[in-house]
Amino acid sequence: MSLLCFLFACALTVPHDFGYVDAQDGSRIEVDAAIAMANEHLGAANIRRQLVYRGASERTKLADNEIAVYVVVEPGSAVAIKREIERLRTKVLEFQSRDFQFDPAFQDCSDTDDCVENLYKGPNVASLVIETIEKITNSHVAEANNDCRCVILFARDLQRYQAVLGAPWARFLLRARFSGEIDPDTSKVPDIMLHDDGFALRWILVNVLLHEVGHHEKWFMYEVLQGPAQNALQNYRKFLGTERKIEEARADAFGADVMSKSCFSNISSDAKRSCITAVYSSMVIFGITLWGKTKEARCVRYFDPSIDYPNFHLRGLVRDLLMVKGSRPELLEDFLDTRAGLSQKPWIKDVPICLKLKQATFFKSA
Numbered sequence: 001m002s003l004l005c006f007l008f009a010c011a012l013t014v015p016h017d018f019g020y021v022d023a024q025d026g027s028r029i030e031v032d033a034a035i036a037m038a039n040e041h042l043g044a045a046n047i048r049r050q051l052v053y054r055g056a057s058e059r060t061k062l063a064d065n066e067i068a069v070y071v072v073v074e075p076g077s078a079v080a081i082k083r084e085i086e087r088l089r090t091k092v093l094e095f096q097s098r099d100f101q102f103d104p105a106f107q108d109c110s111d112t113d114d115c116v117e118n119l120y121k122g123p124n125v126a127s128l129v130i131e132t133i134e135k136i137t138n139s140h141v142a143e144a145n146n147d148c149r150c151v152i153l154f155a156r157d158l159q160r161y162q163a164v165l166g167a168p169w170a171r172f173l174l175r176a177r178f179s180g181e182i183d184p185d186t187s188k189v190p191d192i193m194l195h196d197d198g199f200a201l202r203w204i205l206v207n208v209l210l211h212e213v214g215h216h217e218k219w220f221m222y223e224v225l226q227g228p229a230q231n232a233l234q235n236y237r238k239f240l241g242t243e244r245k246i247e248e249a250r251a252d253a254f255g256a257d258v259m260s261k262s263c264f265s266n267i268s269s270d271a272k273r274s275c276i277t278a279v280y281s282s283m284v285i286f287g288i289t290l291w292g293k294t295k296e297a298r299c300v301r302y303f304d305p306s307i308d309y310p311n312f313h314l315r316g317l318v319r320d321l322l323m324v325k326g327s328r329p330e331l332l333e334d335f336l337d338t339r340a341g342l343s344q345k346p347w348i349k350d351v352p353i354c355l356k357l358k359q360a361t362f363f364k365s366a
């Protein structure tokens with residue numbers, strides 16, 4: 001029995017009431033929309049699985065191909081949670097309002113060169129980078145559970161996730177990329193980047209749900225790619241180390257493979273937006289982490305957050321590779337090379353967070 005089943009007593013087909021409530025706070029609307037879109041993707045990819053929302057007291061038996069989706073609203077004061085999410089939103093806004101000017105004298109420093117610490121002038125943004133990334137990687141948005149053939153969504157972490165990933169980042173990325181050299185208002189930049197309202201929770205959620213369905217499916221990630229893309233993928237797999245990480249990578253690969261079919265077929269425009277969200281959130285992670293050049297921030301950027309989960313940005317690169325078959329495998333190779341180089345640095349042992357994350361990254365389960 002998994003720990004989750006122990007907590008939620010879900011050894012039977014339908015889990016016990018405890019811990020599950022009907023989400024009344026608006027997230028239910030987003031969850032319903034996301035389930036409908038995820039089903040659209042699955043159908044278009046010829047996967048016969050379907051997701052169905054289940055309220056706490058629903059006892060209808062699942063059909064053979066159905067996976068139940070429950071929303072767990074964690075105990076605690078709604079007011080306190082709202083305050084926390086608001087604080088997170090303020091942090092993101094603060095981050096986005098910073099100016100990042102780089103010193104050209106250090107522009108050739110790579111992330112494995114220590115001179116890279118001098119690249120950005122002005123206030124040190126590393127702590128904001130670390131905090132923002134940690135908020136995403138430590139958010140436990142969902143869990144798949146085989147014993148009850150269900151997916152459990154955690155309402156509070158979904159809100160955290162959206163506060164960071166769903167914020168309008170396009171303008172910030174544009175401004176930061178060109179360091180004030182071009183004025184986004186007068187330059188010819190795509191409209192979508194200037195009028196970005198961020199991403200709705202439901203589009204992010206579709207990607208989460210497809211990943212969770214992946215935990216219920218037998219599916220392997222080697223077969224779909226060839227040539228350099230497959231080499232890059234095998235390189236990635238080689239460093240996964242623990243069973244849990246391999247399983248997470250497998251679930252990611254399933255979701256990406258579904259989208260590699262559905263996103264290029266005839267699906268609704270709303271569902272198509274969820275395809276862009278996957279690629280776009282990788283870009284956001286890249287954008288956020290780019291400005292953290294201290295030792296600590298580089299460790300957070302390149303190493304895995306724990307022995308259970310692969311690096312968040314790395315997962316995005318792999319997902320993109322699988323979604324758009326074989327595109328840009330060099331991005332993935334480059335990330336892995338830089339990470340390997342970073343892990344050899346003698347200073348790692350003197351920086352506690354680096355040592356901890358390096359061990360989590362290269363840990364091999366017996």
Ligand SMILES: [Zn+2]
Pocket residue numbers: 211212215248251
């Ligand atoms: Zn997972």
